[in-house]
Amino acid sequence: MYHIISIRDLERKELDYLLDRAQEFDTGNYQPRMLEDKLAALLFFEPSTRTRMSFATAMARLGGRSISVDSVEASSIVKGETLADTIRVVSGYADAIVLRHPKEGAARLASEFASVPVINAGDGAGQHPSQTLLDLYTIRQSMPIKGLDVGLLGDLRYGRTAHSLALALSLYGVTLHTIAPGGLEMPANITLELRERGMEVVEHEDVEEVVRDLDVLYVTRIQRERFPDSASYYNVASSYRITPDLLAGVRDHLMILHPLPRAGEIDPAVDQTPYARYFEQARNGVPVRMALLHEVMK
Amino acid sequence: MTRKDPSGGLIISPIKNGTVIDHITAGEALNVLRILGITGSTRECLSIATNVKSKRMGRKDIVKIENRELCTEEVDRIALLAPQAKINIIRDFQVVEKKGVEIPKVLKGVVRCPNPGCITNANEPVESTFEVLPKGLHCLYCDWLVKNDIASHII
Numbered sequence: 194m195y196h197i198i199s200i201r202d203l204e205r206k207e208l209d210y211l212l213d214r215a216q217e218f219d220t221g222n223y224q225p226r227m228l229e230d231k232l233a234a235l236l237f238f239e240p241s242t243r244t245r246m247s248f249a250t251a252m253a254r255l256g257g258r259s260i261s262v263d264s265v266e267a268s269s270i271v272k273g274e275t276l277a278d279t280i281r282v283v284s285g286y287a288d289a290i291v292l293r294h295p296k297e298g299a300a301r302l303a304s305e306f307a308s309v310p311v312i313n314a315g316d317g318a319g320q321h322p323s324q325t326l327l328d329l330y331t332i333r334q335s336m337p338i339k340g341l342d343v344g345l346l347g348d349l350r351y352g353r354t355a356h357s358l359a360l361a362l363s364l365y366g367v368t369l370h371t372i373a374p375g376g377l378e379m380p381a382n383i384t385l386e387l388r389e390r391g392m393e394v395v396e397h398e399d400v401e402e403v404v405r406d407l408d409v410l411y412v413t414r415i416q417r418e419r420f421p422d423s424a425s426y427y428n429v430a431s432s433y434r435i436t437p438d439l440l441a442g443v444r445d446h447l448m449i450l451h452p453l454p455r456a457g458e459i460d461p462a463v464d465q466t467p468y469a470r471y472f473e474q475a476r477n478g479v480p481v482r483m484a485l486l487h488e489v490m491k
Numbered sequence: 492m493t494r495k496d497p498s499g500g501l502i503i504s505p506i507k508n509g510t511v512i513d514h515i516t517a518g519e520a521l522n523v524l525r526i527l528g529i530t531g532s533t534r535e536c537l538s539i540a541t542n543v544k545s546k547r548m549g550r551k552d553i554v555k556i557e558n559r560e561l562c563t564e565e566v567d568r569i570a571l572l573a574p575q576a577k578i579n580i581i582r583d584f585q586v587v588e589k590k591g592v593e594i595p596k597v598l599k600g601v602v603r604c605p606n607p608g609c610i611t612n613a614n615e616p617v618e619s620t621f622e623v624l625p626k627g628l629h630c631l632y633c634d635w636l637v638k639n640d641i642a643s644h645i646i
Contacts, residue, residue, distance in 0.1 A: 201634070275615050298610040298632025302617050317608045319633055382636045385626070 228257030347413035
């Protein structure tokens with residue numbers, strides 16, 4: 194049985210295969226009713242808009258259907274049921290389970306108790322492999338990933354999308370530039386792991402010093418709750434804000450990505466520039482998730 | 492249990508049946524007892540020597556437990572604290588088995604994941620599982636890496 198749990202489980206050729214499949218779905222090169230008799234259970238025990246809707250959309254586009262739990266309050270979890278039991282029960286209803294859960298490792302646990310494939314749609318501060326795949330897909334749409342200079346900006350300590358993406362990029366010979374406020378730097382063990390995988394990782398404090406050397410700038414949200422008070426948050430957040438002025442002199446093909454939602458990291462005026470690709474990135478969630486759903490249920 | 496030696500110190504006497512754990516890293520004897528679940532309220536007859544002179548290790552600890560033979564899982568736990576330890580199984584005053592400890596590639600149910608957000612710390616029917624890497628213990632559920640103070644996380 195094929196589960197999609199962590200980007201660490203996927204080799205380069207598997208990533209490339211899934212990206213190729215996503216491209217086929219994106220260009221309409223598929224049978225529209227491929228999953229006609231299939232049912233996906235979307236178990237979302239944490240808030241999500243884009244991920245949940247894009248999985249539901251992907252399922253519908255393939256002719257399949259989905260059933261969902263949208264909150265802990267509406268589920269048997271409030272009655273004290275374990276996730277393991279929920280998964281065993283839902284395995285009897287659906288052909289695949291898409292799980293978002295606040296605990297790290299929840300999807301791994303689910304895969305051990307499920308009798309149908311499990312796709313991890315984000316587990317706490319842990320993994321979010323479908324997000325990483327759509328990030329890679331968006332980059333690859335514009336240019337080959339190999340050898341690029343990619344900047345990761347924002348909360349690199351707690352940001353799961355940044356960790357997953359960095360791990361995936363380490364398979365592509367990318368040079369990684371990390372740009373994070375003090376205290377929100379990439380955890381040392383992840384940086385070490387990236388370097389052990391042969392990746393060149395360059396740490397920066399200031400986005401201005403590196404932005405002109407980048408092919409991709411991946412911006413993540415700096416969360417207010419990480420700071421002791423509003424003043425220190427605004428102080429840091431403003432110095433990491435992407436504005437049209439900051440982008441003067443950047444490479445023509447620079448692409449700015451963001452997993453969304455954004456909270457002010459990117460000035461809306463940037464949306465009008467050719468560098469802004471984050472809405473296209475969000476749209477790519479559908480073909481990428483079509484590829485994943487089809488792959489586990491075919 | 493003990494007898495006087497000629498120089499005036501105390502030497503632990505042999506046991507009839509049970510386990511002798513020798514070459515424990517100096518200072519770890521009490522942690523070894525803790526991970527074996529031996530506390531003041533259990534009934535085992537114990538001898539403990541700490542910071543004993545050792546040719547090989549400089550200083551070492553020794554633990555003797557009467558009428559108890561350690562199982563593999565217990566030996567795995569000791570390996571985490573005292574990788575040089577030697578386990579001697581004693582029957583009728585004779586060493587019937589002598590083995591080193593070896594840290595297994597995967598530790599199941601031995602170490603609690605220090606990440607409070609890890610699913611293995613929730614009320615789920617699953618044991619913590621770590622792969623043993625040169626840089627530390629890697630949680631196979633949440634990817635947390637335990638590098639320091641492994642003893643305090645042993646279940």
